[in-house]
Amino acid sequence: MATVAAAARAAQSAAAEAHNKPRGPGVRTAAVIGAGTIGLGWTALFASAGLTVRVNSRRADAEAHVRRAFELYAGSLPGGPADPEALFARLEFEPDVARAVEGADVVQENAPENLALKQELFATIGAAAPSHALLLSSTSTLLPDDLGARMTDPGRLLVAHPFNPPHIVPLVEIVTGRRTGPRVVEEAMAFYRGLGKTPVVLRRAVPGFVANRLQSALLRESIHLVREGVVSVAELDEIVISSIGGRWAAVGPFRAFHLGGGPGGLRHWFEHLGAGLEKSWEGLGNPPVDEETVATILSQAEEAFGNRAYEELAAERDAKQTRVIGAVSGPKAEA
Structure with missing residues (x-):
């Protein structure tokens, strides 16, 4: 002791x-x-x-x-x-x-x-x-x-x-x-x-810079999927946390798909799956941010986490993010 x-x-x-x-x-x-x-x-x-x-x-x-x-x-x-x-x-x-x-x-x-x-x-x-x-x-x-x-x-x-x-x-x-x-x-x-x-x-200035543009792209599809009744707000969050959220904490999108291509890397991945990218992008949603959409998101969000105080949610987020960042912030050669 x-x-x-x-x-x-x-x-x-x-x-x-x-x-x-x-x-x-x-x-x-x-x-x-x-x-x-x-x-x-x-x-x-x-x-x-x-x-x-x-x-x-x-x-x-x-x-x-x-x-x-x-x-x-x-x-x-x-x-x-x-x-x-x-x-x-x-x-x-x-x-x-x-x-x-x-x-x-x-x-x-x-x-x-x-x-x-x-x-x-x-x-x-x-x-x-x-x-x-x-x-x-x-x-x-x-x-x-x-x-x-x-x-x-x-x-x-x-x-x-x-x-x-x-x-x-x-x-x-x-x-x-x-x-x-x-x-x-x-x-x-x-x-x-x-x-x-x-x-x-940034090599060139673009509206919204980079991180917020990436976040906005994911948010757009998230709102579309909830609006279409595919998943709820809580389920969408759980899917991201349990899949790409954890993956992206360790590797970025390009390295993730580079590894997804196996020994052939990103080149192999593009050769086999790249042809379908544009078609899959065409199927992504472009939801209106109208009263109906906002009401749907807010009602589900309030049900999912509206009964907890902001301070409690923020403290939980900060503690988890600190642990994740600490776990993946080793030497670059080990990333």
């Missing part, structure tokens, strides 16, 4: 050390603009990485709002469970945008998807933040050239789009503008890698 207790204390000490060690080259202070779901996730992750985090929010209850979120997030951070109060002690709250970004090494913007609002924010941020600061937007729809239209130097701005929840899911999609310099991209990649994230630079 003493050995087990000692091991537990050692594990707790190691986790605490990980949470107290700043990660990200040269970064000590991060400003997080906005305290919605994405902003809260970034705030928790940055604080867990040992950074001083300035939270900029127009909410009158911003401090209480963030404290509640930390109670939910602290148990599923990448470095292991953390003390919410220790994380909260690393925060500063500043409602004025210009003052929030003064002296910051990184600015992560998470305002609503309103182009005019974001342009105004980045005009202020660009003028007030230090010249070395990384200026990053979590937008899922807007492009850097548009976001930085009112900035003196829009080449400093990058889109760094996370996949929700950002304190857990590794992906960050990096989208550049016409005037973005390679140094800015390199520094952003180094920053996110230092946090344990997986940043990917």
Whole structure:
């Protein structure tokens, strides 16, 4: 028993050390603009990485709002469970945008998807933040050239789009503008890698970027199958969790079909099954998002999981995702 207790204390000490060690080259202070779901996730992750985090929010209850979120997030951070109060002690709250970004090494913007609002924010941020600061937007729809239209130097701005929840899911999609310099991209990649994230630079900007387009394609067919009465909402979720969800946690779609082709790989797979792809795509659904469809989805969703609180569902999701990511995040050569 003493050995087990000692091991537990050692594990707790190691986790605490990980949470107290700043990660990200040269970064000590991060400003997080906005305290919605994405902003809260970034705030928790940055604080867990040992950074001083300035939270900029127009909410009158911003401090209480963030404290509640930390109670939910602290148990599923990448470095292991953390003390919410220790994380909260690393925060500063500043409602004025210009003052929030003064002296910051990184600015992560998470305002609503309103182009005019974001342009105004980045005009202020660009003028007030230090010249070395990384200026990053979590937008899922807007492009850097548009976001930085009112900035003196829009080449400093990058889109760094996370996949929700950002304190857990590794992906960050990096989208550049016409005037973005390679140094800015390199520094952003180094920053996110230092946090344990997986940043990917898109070779070309497309609406919705990549991860959300893939998610949208699966969601469209999911809604179609439920609307047509093939499966229920709960059954559709179970099918995905029990098949492609687990598979895609280990390998992506292309590698999965490469392995599906046997020793001949993806080439063999295309030779034998590729001819039927276009025909199978023609049979996919294109459901209307009308009142009937929405009512069907909502009634089944409420029956499936509507009797459980958001906090309970989110905590369960975060704990499971953390375990899955930990299980598959070994050396690339073993992937």
